[in-house]
Amino acid sequence: xxxxxxxxxxxxxxxxxxxxxxxxxxxxxxxxxxxxxxxxxxxxxxxxxxxxxxxxxxxxxxxxxxxxxxxxxxxxxxxxxxxxxxxxxxxxxxxxxxxxxxxxxxxxxxxxxxxxxxxxxxxxxxxxxxxxxxxxxxxxxxxxxxxxxxxxxxxxxxxxxxxxxxxxxxxxxx
Amino acid sequence: xxxxxxxxxxxxxxxxxxxxxxxxxxxxxxxxxxxxxxxxxxxxxxxxxxxxxxxxxxxxxxxxxxxxxxxxxxxxxxxxxxxxxxxxxxxxxxxxxxxxxxxxxxxxxxxxxxxxxxxxxxxxxxxxxxxxxxxxxxxxxxxxxxxxxxxxxxxxxxxxxxxxxxxxxxxxxxxxxxxxxxxxxxxxxxxxxxxxxxxxxxxxxxxxxxxxxxxxxxxxxxxxxxxxxxxxxxxxxxxxxxxxxxxxxxxxxxxxxxxxxxxxxxxxxxxxxxxxxxxxxxxxxxxxxxxxxxxxxxxxxxxxxxxxxxxxxxxxxxxxxxxxxxxxxxxxxxxxxxxxxxxxxxxxxxxxxxxxxxxxxxxxxxxxxxxxxxxxxxxxxxxxxxxxxxxxxxxxxxxxxxxxxxxxxxxxxxxxxxxxxxxxxxxxxxxxxxxxxxxxxxxxxxxxxxxxxxxxxxxxxxxxxxxxxxxxxxxxxxxxxxxxxxxxxxxxxxxx
Numbered sequence: 274x275x276x277x278x279x280x281x282x283x284x285x286x287x288x289x290x291x292x293x294x295x296x297x298x299x300x301x302x303x304x305x306x307x308x309x310x311x312x313x314x315x316x317x318x319x320x321x322x323x324x325x326x327x328x329x330x331x332x333x334x335x336x337x338x339x340x341x342x343x344x345x346x347x348x349x350x351x352x353x354x355x356x357x358x359x360x361x362x363x364x365x366x367x368x369x370x371x372x373x374x375x376x377x378x379x380x381x382x383x384x385x386x387x388x389x390x391x392x393x394x395x396x397x398x399x400x401x402x403x404x405x406x407x408x409x410x411x412x413x414x415x416x417x418x419x420x421x422x423x424x425x426x427x428x429x430x431x432x433x434x435x436x437x438x439x440x441x442x443x444x445x446x447x
Numbered sequence: 448x449x450x451x452x453x454x455x456x457x458x459x460x461x462x463x464x465x466x467x468x469x470x471x472x473x474x475x476x477x478x479x480x481x482x483x484x485x486x487x488x489x490x491x492x493x494x495x496x497x498x499x500x501x502x503x504x505x506x507x508x509x510x511x512x513x514x515x516x517x518x519x520x521x522x523x524x525x526x527x528x529x530x531x532x533x534x535x536x537x538x539x540x541x542x543x544x545x546x547x548x549x550x551x552x553x554x555x556x557x558x559x560x561x562x563x564x565x566x567x568x569x570x571x572x573x574x575x576x577x578x579x580x581x582x583x584x585x586x587x588x589x590x591x592x593x594x595x596x597x598x599x600x601x602x603x604x605x606x607x608x609x610x611x612x613x614x615x616x617x618x619x620x621x622x623x624x625x626x627x628x629x630x631x632x633x634x635x636x637x638x639x640x641x642x643x644x645x646x647x648x649x650x651x652x653x654x655x656x657x658x659x660x661x662x663x664x665x666x667x668x669x670x671x672x673x674x675x676x677x678x679x680x681x682x683x684x685x686x687x688x689x690x691x692x693x694x695x696x697x698x699x700x701x702x703x704x705x706x707x708x709x710x711x712x713x714x715x716x717x718x719x720x721x722x723x724x725x726x727x728x729x730x731x732x733x734x735x736x737x738x739x740x741x742x743x744x745x746x747x748x749x750x751x752x753x754x755x756x757x758x759x760x761x762x763x764x765x766x767x768x769x770x771x772x773x774x775x776x777x778x779x780x781x782x783x784x785x786x787x788x789x790x791x792x793x794x795x796x797x798x799x800x801x802x803x804x805x806x807x808x809x810x811x812x813x814x815x816x817x818x819x820x821x822x823x824x825x826x827x828x829x830x831x832x833x834x835x836x837x838x839x840x841x842x843x844x845x846x847x848x849x850x851x852x853x854x855x856x857x858x859x860x861x862x863x864x865x866x867x868x869x870x871x872x873x874x875x876x877x878x879x880x881x882x883x884x885x886x887x888x889x890x891x892x893x894x895x896x897x898x899x900x901x902x903x904x905x906x907x908x909x910x911x912x913x914x915x916x917x918x919x920x921x922x923x924x925x926x927x928x929x930x931x932x933x934x935x936x937x938x939x940x941x942x943x
Contacts, residue, residue: 308876312615319622319637326637327629334906335898337629337636343897344625347618351611374875382664382871389660389843389867393860396847405847409840416836427840434844442498444852 285417298376305370306359313352316345388412401446402435454803457502458811466503467812470510471819477511478518479827481528483838485515487662489778490654491842494849501786502804508779509758509805509812515775516718516755517561517820520747521827524553533718536726536750543742551686551825556744557751558820559688560700564752565813567704568711568759572766573806579767580795580802588903589910591768591791592896593920595889598770599882600924601714604931607879616878620886621893623648630891631898643858650781652850652859653887656866657880658774659846664871666839688744696748699729703749707756712763714772718754725753759809766802768792769892774881777888784888791892 319341329336362369388411395404409427418424438444470492477488488511496504519531524541537557544553586594599621603613626637627647638644703725710721729749730739739746761772769790771777780790788798795802850863870880904910911917 302875304875304877308612308878309615311872311876312619315619322637326635326639328634330632330634333902334904335631335901337632337634339901340894340897341622341625341636344618344622348615348622351615351618354611355609355615372875372877385664385666386864386868389663389864392843392847393857393864396851396860397857401848401851405844408843412840412843413836416839418836423834423837426837430837430841431844434841434848438848438852442495442852444848445855446848446851447857 288417292377295377295380299373300376302372302374303369304372305355309352309355309359312348313356316348316352320345320349384415385412388415397447401438402432405431405435450799450803451807453800454805455807457800458506458804458808462499462503463506463808464811464815466499466507467510467808467815468819470507471514471812471816472823474511474514474516475518475521475819475823475827478515478534479521479530480833480835480838481522481526481530483530484658484662485512485519485531486658486774486778487842488515489775490651490659491845491849493651493654493778493782494852496782497785497852501783501788501798501801502808504782504786505779505805506808506812508782509809510815512775512779513565513755513758513809513812514816514819516565516758517558517751517816518827519754520557520561520751521554521824524557524747525550531718533722533754534750535719536722536754537747539740540738540743540746540750543740544744544747547742549686549742552688552744553742553747554824555686555688556692556696556747558817558824560696560703560748560751561755562813562817562820563700564704564707564755565758565816566810567752568708568756569806569809569813570759571708572759572762572809576763576767576802576806577795579763580792583767583792584796586768586792586916587914588896589900590914590916590920592893592900593911593917593924594768594770595893595896597920597924597927598714598764599885599889599893600927601931602771602885603882604927607882608877608935610928610931610935612878613882616873616880617882617886620883621890622886623653623883624887624890625894630895643856648862648887649853649859650784650887651853652862653866654778654781654884655846655850656863657870657884659842660863660867661870661874661880663839663843663846664867665874666835692744695733695735695745699725699732699745699749700752702728702732703752704756707753708760710753711757711760711772714761714764714770718757718773721753721757722750725749755813759806762806762809765790766794766805769794769889771885771888774884777881777884780888789892 323338323341327338327341329338359369388408392404392408395407406428409431410424413423413427435446438446473488473492474485477483478485489508492507492511496507499507515531516533519529519534520537520541522528522530523534523538524545527538527542529535529538541553541557544550599617603617604610607613607616624647626644627635628645629636635645706725706728707721710724726746726749729745730736733739733743733745735743735745761776764770764772765776765780769780771780783790788794788801846863847860850860851857853859873880873883900910912921
């Protein structure tokens with residue numbers, strides 16, 4: 274137990290140091306340019322794979338492709354319009370919208386996402402309630418919570434939610 | 448009249464009252480805690496409505512929706528942080544009263560004004576919805592497609608900083624809704640030979656990812672702790688409102704109720720706009736303009752009346768034509784569909800009794816909101832200090848259990864994670880997720896009416912300009928686009 278607490282303490286110090294190092298690191302990001310490009314690429318890829326993904330059997334007034342094609346066209350036209358606006362801004366030497374992304378915030382979001390993925394993987398392997406307990410404890414540790422009462426509350430809540438779904442709503446959770 | 452009586456009988460059951468009250472408690476809690484939203488609450492508890500009937504599930508969701516409106520004012524008044532965006536107008540005067548040691552009075556005004564606004568709105572719904580429904584029944588498939596298009600355009604225009612971005616988001620949501628089997632031809636669309644995708648994405652699974660799990664990812668940039676409120680201070684005050692104060696609040700409240708209803712009927716406008724417009728109107732009308740922002744009872748009454756007056760009014764286009772006025776109501780539309788009630792002009796004709804039961808229920812939702820607020824506000828004051836660090840894992844557990852429970856499938860849990868990442872990226876790219884939600888909700892009916900219209904006309908687009916109603920809708924859509932465009936240009940010039 275003592276050695277476990279010491280490991281936790283060491284880990285805490287390491288996390289604090291890494292956090293301190295990353296705290297002021299920022300990356301410039303141009304959402305007004307990246308956004309339309311993302312949607313343009315998405316729409317073009319969807320267009321390209323359409324023949325293999327949406328089979329059309331008959332020549333009728335409308336087919337299974339009619340509506341998706343219309344939507345992809347809207348996305349392409351919209352994205353191009355947004356991009357043209359940005360290009361005009363560049364040509365006129367007007368400043369583009371810049372967002373400063375904090376590296377630490379994004380890494381934290383990535384860690385939360387990894388924890389969520391791990392939770393989803395563990396759910397069918399060890400069961401809903403045990404995986405929920407592990408996840409909630411890990412999440413409190415992520416938030417650097419030291420109060421034992423919080424851990425007890427969260428463990429109790431995880432158990433209650435599991436039991437509500439299983440017995441009150443009749444859902445057969447893993 | 449028969450429908451009214453039958454509707455009342457269907458509504459007046461013990462289960463309705465129980466679900467109303469559970470919904471109200473949840474709505475008050477989620478509304479009161481800054482960082483938690485009414486949409487999040489509705490999404491989290493939507494899986495619970497699976498086992499309920501249409502009326503019970505709608506009562507439960509309306510309880511959350513209405514109480515969320517009032518709940519937001521609790522934290523706005525006590526800790527100067529609005530629990531919901533539309534409580535922002537209440538904040539200045541509410542918190543000013545708290546600083547004077549009159550927080551209980553501010554909470555009482557907010558509760559009474561919210562109840563008045565809610566009941567006014569519920570009666571408006573009860574009287575106007577059947578009339579609008581009669582008109583809506585005259586619409587055919589082309590007109591109904593244009594109605595969907597109108598709803599999507601408005602939401603796309605007002606949900607973000609750009610109409611084009613909103614249209615792209617809306618088209619993305621509609622596109623996602625096309626994945627799976629095409630209901631008209633039976634062809635598969637974008638399923639990548641995955642059997643789980645045959646029936647497309649379940650609406651609730653997408654919503655959990657887009658609006659609940661994405662909030663959790665967003666917690667990486669928010670503080671973990673809310674400010675602690677002073678519960679003892681709230682308990683010790685009498686909170687009495689004087690006759691003079693009631694007199695001062697009467698006219699602004701009535702005006703705000705009317706403004707809230709008018710704004711609520713227009714899709715895409717919402718409670719925030721209603722509360723700010725009403726607040727401004729009340730300030731202009733007041734003989735005590737100098738008090739606004741410094742603890743004006745009229746200011747609190749106006750803002751709170753208006754944001755709850757929106758609740759019933761938003762249901763008018765929803766129940767009569769299937770156009771949801773805002774994100775929360777769009778999710779409720781999903782609840783209707785789960786219960787086999789297809790939104791659209793025929794909803795009143797086919798399910799008139801259920802519609803009347805829901806509309807009558809809304810009046811009771813507001814009455815119970817008042818009773819709960821009166822009895823429990825002093826305890827809810829403590830809720831605003833619940834740390835987000837405790838709530839976050841609970842939200843995730845709810846999300847995973849809810850997502851799994853829809854089809855008892857781990858694939859769905861994976862889908863929620865994918866949608867959470869999509870919503871996170873949307874936020875980073877400054878694209879709103881509300882049009883995506885509307886696209887997902889309206890996707891199937893929009894496509895069905897669009898294609899049926901084209902089949903009727905043998906592929907000719909002229910069908911969309913052939914009837915007076917269709918032309919009227921096209922004009923309204925064009926006007927909406929122009930107004931939204933002009934407003935965006937004005938806003939961007941102002942910001943320069």
